[in-house]
Amino acid sequence: MEKKAHVISILVHNKPDVLARIAGTLGGKGYNIDSLCVNTTTQNDISKIVMTTAGSQATVTRIENQLQRLVDVISVDDLTNVESIYREMVLVRLNLTTQNSETVKKAIDMNKWKVIVSGDKYVIVEITGDKTQIDFSLARLEPLGITDITRTGLIALKLED
């Protein structure tokens, strides 16, 4: 069966160990979590987890069912099959040297990257977008010499209920 990336949105009761339960359930059954984002919703006691995992449709259905069994899980939604928007954020630090600072500044202007902090020795840029946009920017950032990078996991939102 064809393996592909699935984005799963999970609503949970915001209990101390709910994340451990979810990670444990999937890890213990041999499923991989590729990325994970967690935060509260408009209700403090309910959190949303957006998780990406790769697998066949059957595997992902099994993952959904296993998650549904958890007492603290309210709902599980595979966003891959419905229209949704996706965003990810990347923070990148580039070190500036006398040799590269001109090239870096030019690239920043050209690509309209958002600079968050800029100093004499480094600059930190923020990139937000969907996977294609992030990949596109990273391909251009890499030759400039990335010294550190942090990516959030993918977040997603359904267009309609």
Next chain:
Amino acid sequence: MKLKGTQILLEVLKEENADIIFGYPGGTVLDIYDQLYKSDLKHILVRHEQGAVHAADGYARATGKVGVCLVTSGPGATNTVTGIATANMDSIPLVVFTGQVPTSLIGNDAFQECDITGITRPCTKHNFLVRNIEELASTIKEAFHIARSGRPGPVLVDLPKDVMATQTDYDPANIKFRNYEVAHKPAPKKMANVFDMLQAAKKPLIMTGGGVILGKASEELTHLSRKYQIPVTGTLMGLGSFPGSDGLWLGMLGMHGTYYANMAISHCDFLLAVGVRFDDRVTGTIETFAANAKIVHIDIDPSSINKNVTVDLPIIGDTKATLKDLLRFLEEHHYAQDAVSRKTWLDEIDEWREKVPLTYCQNDEIIKPQYVIETLHKLTKGDALITTEVGQNQMWTAQFFQFDRPNSFISSGGLGTMGFGLPAAIGVKCAFPDKHVVDIAGDGSIQMNIQELATAAQYNIAVKIVLLNNGYLGMVRQWQELFYEKRYSHTDMTYAPDFVKLAEAFGIIGLRATKPSEVETVLKQGLSVHKPVLMDFRVSREECVYPMVRPGESISQMTLGSREIIN
């Protein structure tokens, strides 16, 4: 009303109709035990915490109620893990209370601290660490609710010592907790589908499992089968959900199932599987399992659907309510089986039944284990609650004791835990003091929780142990005989205690039979006294459980000892 945590615990237990606790004290639960001392709640002091959980489990399986245990923190808590995992695999409702070090010490590696909620996360339905007294009453209520709702399971509640010593207002009328009960949703379209499939079927078959017992749906299932003359086979966990003495019963299917049940599975064209999860011990190779059949699968747990076997029509729902819906639908739409084709199908099954019946050879010299079980059935007229250990003893019991009622066969199916039978029997006997409660045991397994004989002796819990003593870890030896050219690596158990003397040392009665002619006498004697009895039956050492499906083979290919039947 202001109450201490320990008092609240006992109050809520009373409200939840918990009438017995199986437990073992220690430092972090001293306050709770002090409260118990002043209370009239019944407590059975086991000799090992694993025994406490199995006893509560046996109690739960026999009564359908939630079993309750209480143990201390650290080693007391870790000793419960095998018991909890056993209950979890078989979906048995339990609430296990563990003591915990005071909240201020949690995380400090304090004396007898252990992260028991972390350890049991993968083997409980849910668990809780109660962090403050305000949550205590609602958490305990919620624990009971979770344990028994939906697909049942064990719930652990970790109780820090300081929380239990704190006071708070307790108002039983005002305890709020989340409700997980899912209302039953009838699915008329699916019922119509089943109707059509059944109408088209010439060879329909029902497969019943533990979910029918847990869902208290035996009556509906039996009615469905008898009314429309649909034969029934069952999994190990399903034994008793359909009367074993009924002509429509084909016995257990799977690795040690009957030839005729496995042939029926292989040849049926419609399979109604109720409350099963298609374990690999049941299906054999997946590709050939019920290969000619349209499969309808009724289960309360969506994660059981299409997990192992891909089915044509899944129906997610409570087994009892769904079978009721189905019965009503069939009746309202005047389903009537085609008498001719149904007779042909039942005749075909009877031919298989005659060709390879469940059988064994009893001579005058050596006791056959199957004979002991058949004699036990005869003497009790089947009116007994039977627990088993794990191994050949368990399979022979499943094959040769006819279970006519649900909740009467009590065995660790999913985890296959040796040492389950004796403490489970103690729990069962506590619930049904006037019934025969018998642990059909193996000599290996019985030694795993033998200390519980002291529990039985102390409270005079008159369980009967029928020990099928073959001097081997028999089931493992059988695999070594069949698949490892008789290299009996570490399965010889001849170095064992004298079980009769051991029984006497524990203060219970010990009896022994070494010849077939003694079997009935010993059983009669053992069953007639109101004391715990251990009966040591010296049985044929290298008897194998047949028929057998070799691992990795289709269930239609059964090994029958010397005769091979391949279809």
